[in-house]
Amino acid sequence: MGASGSARPAPYLHIARLLRDRVVSGVWNVGDRLPSRAALSAEFGVGDNVVRRAQETLIAEGLLEGRAGSGTYVRMPRRRGVLSRTTSGSRSPAPAGFTGTWEARSIAKVPAGPEAAVRLGIGHSDLCVVTMYEFLTDSQPVLLATSYEPMTVTGGSIVVLPEGGPLAGHGVVARMGHLGITITRIVEVPRPTRLDRGQAHMLGLATGAQATLIERTHYADDGRAVESADWVVPGDLWDITYTIAPNPLVT
Structure with a gap:
């Protein structure tokens, strides 16, 4: 039988939750540029790919947006x-x-x-x-x-x-x-x-x-x-x- 207890979420989901909390709590506001991926990797002690997947998760949710050549920002709601x-x-x-x-x-x-x-x-x-x-x-x-x-x-x-x-x-x-x-x-x-x-x-x-x-x-x-x-x-x-x-x- 396998080990009891719930499985831990994938690392990128954990980082996505931490980033989401900063937006929801107002640490980062609409239009703010997030720290670089390297800076976030160092802060959270994870690899660059983990941060990238976390950001892509929040981009898919509509919370963040990437801007070519500029970085990742807290997204202004975009009308269809x-x-x-x-x-x-x-x-x-x-x-x-x-x-x-x-x-x-x-x-x-x-x-x-x-x-x-x-x-x-x-x-x-x-x-x-x-x-x-x-x-x-x-x-x-x-x-x-x-x-x-x-x-x-x-x-x-x-x-x-x-x-x-x-x-x-x-x-x-x-x-x-x-x-x-x-x-x-x-x-x-x-x-x-x-x-x-x-x-x-x-x-x-x-x-x-x-x-x-x-x-x-x-x-x-x-x-x-x-x-x-x-x-x-x-x-x-x-x-x-x-x-x-x-x-x-x-x-």
Whole structure:
């Protein structure tokens, strides 16, 4: 028979309780930055991984948030937003109705890779412009996207960089229109996913938190896929709504 008595909680749960108590008791207030992970490890006499798991537990509870390049903070309650997906699309890189700001970084001549290549109908090694977006509210990233555009479509033009040149910030439809390409169809495929460590760190959420991956692809009137993007929509922050116009010919 096993030893009697209750089992002790895992070390990270014990540390999570100690950290939680400091927030609840007012030792740390909303917006306060926690001591570094190394400092907490030394204080509690545990390893760095134990403190990390304790912090991730409290991030998942909504009590703390991580800020990329800054540290871990007592979290201000974050309101859920509504991510509107409509048949009319958006005239900017941001989703319809999004009122925040965004930051973008583009890299040219990057191989498409297997997943983007399938959606774009090109070879895995065919070159693309890859643009990483962070959409922010109150300076905090709340939504992530990565866009792929074949160099054979935009290469050598003034719109080769989505966020550079005279049409920066105008969105895929306007930029392709400048090249004489008419977008007639946008296909979105939502899939359940979980945040990896890098995504969670940027969003201030827990690694493994639930999210929706929306694979969105723009098609031209000749059937070509001219852009495809992966949107990472954290479930803690967004409700996704689809507005679909009725077909008057369908009764």
